[in-house]
Each structure stands twice: as C-alpha cells, then as structure tokens.
Amino acid sequence: MRANVKYISIVVMTTLVGVIAYQASWLTQLYRQQKDLIERQYRNMLIWSDNQEISERIHALMPEEGVDVKLSLNLFTEETDCNPEQDGQDVIEDPYATTATSLMQMLHASVDSLMPPDVHKVDSVFARLTEKEQLHFDYQITYLNQGKEAGTAASAGYRPDSSDTVIDYWLDDAKQREFRLALAVSPAGVMRHMAGILAASLLLLAVIGLGMWYLIHLLRKMRTLDQLKTDFTNNMTHELKTPISVAYSAIDSLLNFDMSDDPQLARKYLQIGQEQLSVLAGLTEQILTMSRHPAKYADLEMQQVPLLPLLQTLIEQHKLKAKKDVQFHLDVEPDNLCVTADRHQLFRILGNLIDNAIKYSRPAVSIDITARKNRISVSDNGNGISPDDLPHLFEKFYRSKHQKGVKGFGLGLYFVRTMMERMGGSVAVDTTPGKGSVFTLTFKGECSPPPQNNTTT
Numbered sequence: 001m002r003a004n005v006k007y008i009s010i011v012v013m014t015t016l017v018g019v020i021a022y023q024a025s026w027l028t029q030l031y032r033q034q035k036d037l038i039e040r041q042y043r044n045m046l047i048w049s050d051n052q053e054i055s056e057r058i059h060a061l062m063p064e065e066g067v068d069v070k071l072s073l074n075l076f077t078e079e080t081d082c083n084p085e086q087d088g089q090d091v092i093e094d095p096y097a098t099t100a101t102s103l104m105q106m107l108h109a110s111v112d113s114l115m116p117p118d119v120h121k122v123d124s125v126f127a128r129l130t131e132k133e134q135l136h137f138d139y140q141i142t143y144l145n146q147g148k149e150a151g152t153a154a155s156a157g158y159r160p161d162s163s164d165t166v167i168d169y170w171l172d173d174a175k176q177r178e179f180r181l182a183l184a185v186s187p188a189g190v191m192r193h194m195a196g197i198l199a200a201s202l203l204l205l206a207v208i209g210l211g212m213w214y215l216i217h218l219l220r221k222m223r224t225l226d227q228l229k230t231d232f233t234n235n236m237t238h239e240l241k242t243p244i245s246v247a248y249s250a251i252d253s254l255l256n257f258d259m260s261d262d263p264q265l266a267r268k269y270l271q272i273g274q275e276q277l278s279v280l281a282g283l284t285e286q287i288l289t290m291s292r293h294p295a296k297y298a299d300l301e302m303q304q305v306p307l308l309p310l311l312q313t314l315i316e317q318h319k320l321k322a323k324k325d326v327q328f329h330l331d332v333e334p335d336n337l338c339v340t341a342d343r344h345q346l347f348r349i350l351g352n353l354i355d356n357a358i359k360y361s362r363p364a365v366s367i368d369i370t371a372r373k374n375r376i377s378v379s380d381n382g383n384g385i386s387p388d389d390l391p392h393l394f395e396k397f398y399r400s401k402h403q404k405g406v407k408g409f410g411l412g413l414y415f416v417r418t419m420m421e422r423m424g425g426s427v428a429v430d431t432t433p434g435k436g437s438v439f440t441l442t443f444k445g446e447c448s449p450p451p452q453n454n455t456t457t
Helices: 002-061 063-073 095-111 119-132 187-193 195-256 263-291 307-321 343-359 412-422
Strands: 139-145 148-154 165-170 177-183 302-306 325-332 338-342 364-372 375-380 426-432 436-442
Touching: 002 095, 002 119, 002 165, 002 177, 002 187, 002 195, 119 139, 119 148, 187 195, 195 263, 302 307, 302 343, 307 325, 307 343, 307 364, 338 343, 343 364, 343 375, 343 412, 343 436, 412 426, 412 436
Parallel strands: 325 364
Antiparallel strands: 139 148, 139 177, 165 177, 302 338, 364 375, 375 436, 426 436
C-alpha cells in the first residue's frame, strides 16, 4: 500500500506539473497573439485617422465638392470595425485594402504638396478611435518628411522607451514621408485584455490542483488507516492471546491433574480461568462496539445518574485490579450531584479514563476525580501526552508512538469521544508532558438531584 501511494503521488504530481507547463505555454502563445492583435488594431486606426485627416484637407481645398469627394474617398470610416480580423481575413492583407493604400498614397502625393498633413488632427481622430475600441495604451504619432521630424503628437501619459513598438505607415512608394507610431504596449495592459481567459485558466488550474491535492490527501489517509489497522490487528492478537493462553493453561491443569485432594487449588485455577474469560469478554465487547457504525448503536437510556456511588464503585474496582500503588482523591459537590447520561455507557467512559490514568503513569499513581455541575474531571500525575499525539488522540485505532510497552487497541478514547457526542456532551484534554493530564467531560441538559438524606447510616 505504501509503495502504491508513493507511485500514485509521483504520477499525480507529474501530471499536475505537465498541466501547469502546458497552460503556461498556451498562455504565453496567447499573450503574443493578443499583443500582435493590439498592434494591428493600432496600425489600422492610424490608417483610418490619416484617411479622415486627408479628407478634411481635400474639403478645405475643394469646398464646393467636399461631400462628393468625401463619399468617394472615405474607404475607412470611424463606423468601420477596427478589429483587423473579419471572417478569418486580415484587413491589411486583403487585396482591396492594398488598392486603398495605393489610392491613399496617390492622394498624399497630390494633396500634401498643396497642404501638408496635420499630425494633431490625425491624433484627434486617433484618440477618439482608441477610446471607442477601449484601447488605452500610451502612444506618440510623429510625421516624418525625408527622415526629419515635421510634427508630433502624443497621449498624455506617454514616455519614450526603447521597448516601445514602432509602426511605420508610409505615405508614398518612395518611403520619404510617413506617420510613425510609437506604442507603449505594456504586459499589464495586454493581460487586462486577457483578463477573462486568465481568470478562467487560473480557476481551472486551481480546481485541478485542489482535486489532485485532495486525491493525494485521501491516498495518504488510506495509507495511515491501513497502517493503523495493521497495528490494531497485531495488538488485538497479542491482547487476546494472553487471556486465552492463561485460561487454557488453568483448564488444562484441572483436566490433567487430580485436584480432588486440594479443592482450594482447584478453585484458584477456576477463578483464574473465570478472570481471564471475563477479560476476554470485555475485549470482545469493546471491539464489537467500536466496529459498529455510530448510527447503529443501541438507543441510549438517558437518565439522571447520581455520580458519587458510581464513582465510588469504579474506584474500588480499579484499586482491586491495579498492579500499581494507586491513590484516589474524590471530590463530588454536592454529594447528591447527578448528570443526565446513559448509566452503563458513563460507567465505561469513566472506566476508560481511569484505566488510562493508571496505565500511562509512574509506578506510584495519584488520580484526582472532581465532579461539579454538568462536569467531571479526571486528572493524574502521569507521563502526560506529547504535542504530536494531541491532534490524533481521539481517533479510531490511534496509538501513541511515545508510549512503549503499554497494551491497548487505540479504541478507548475514541469510544469516550463517540459516546459523549452521542449523549450530547463533549470531552476535552489539558496536558503537560512529564506532569500529567486532565480529561474533562461536559454533559448536556439539567439534572435535578434528589433531596439529600440527612439521616446518617
């Protein structure tokens, strides 16, 4: 299982890296295409602006025929879509557009000699077009005549930079006169135009990454559960083997040896067998109880449970079976204090806490049991609990790696938490490594204790 999880994790991580690399490559290519598209849009807008400006100059030169001239020469208008791609065709490379460019160059040859181009009028039209197309990159338009600057206009925020894109629009075949557009196409600006695609890509990557992380998390959790079940099986085999072996030896001695002359010895062996079978029954019951789904537990018999007699009984039982020097300090106030709980399950819950306090402690054990309204605390002077174990303390089958040589299945505290939750209460722990732990049970609901009997017995 461990090897499979490792290989699956490697495959998942490799796949994720491949998806990220492919997505990054695709976005890079898309960025370049978007930047090229923006530059072509700006070039077309420059052409349209020049068309409008030369139309106005022709109007100025031929006012009586202005309308007819405008209609015949206005090959590009502000109402025309500035997107350079229409039905899959590039407007600039279209043969009609090439013819229009040639006509415009012939017009410039005739008109420019009479009235030079006005770069500020070109800029005015150009600014309106950029606003209409919602393209907000800084730019500068320069009119060059035989390589010499004859006029310039720029957007308010333009600052010249060596990284600016330069677009040359020639006004004649000899390439003596031109409008030169310097365009500051910033990566941030291009990405703003790709915002929808970027957001979708990031969301897709996040979903894929989250899904793969969750898959790896589940695989690791399955591996942990598999290891816990293996440890549980080993512990269970060891725990069950001891009472079975002892009971078998006692019964074997009774069958193979004549003990009629020594009834006390025979009784001793019978008691040993009975004790071990009782331990075996308790272990089996605990395993069966925890193997059921919580929803399939028998219905709880919630009732008002007096705490003092129940705790006194538990203390006496653990004093008898403890193999250590155990000192109990019981503090119940008032004496007739009660809680609302299932009596049988409460007995087992407190028994688990006391049993743990004895097992995970020094040779001399001191256990304090304090009961107040809706609350019972069991504290000890034991080894405490490691911070590494605290997050997993109440998990099913969990066994601390810091406590060596202590038998158990890892079911006791899981049972405590599960049953307290079923009764509407909770369990909390406060611990100091090397000094001890305090487990606190909190119960839900009010319990009205019976009146105290003042008669002394």
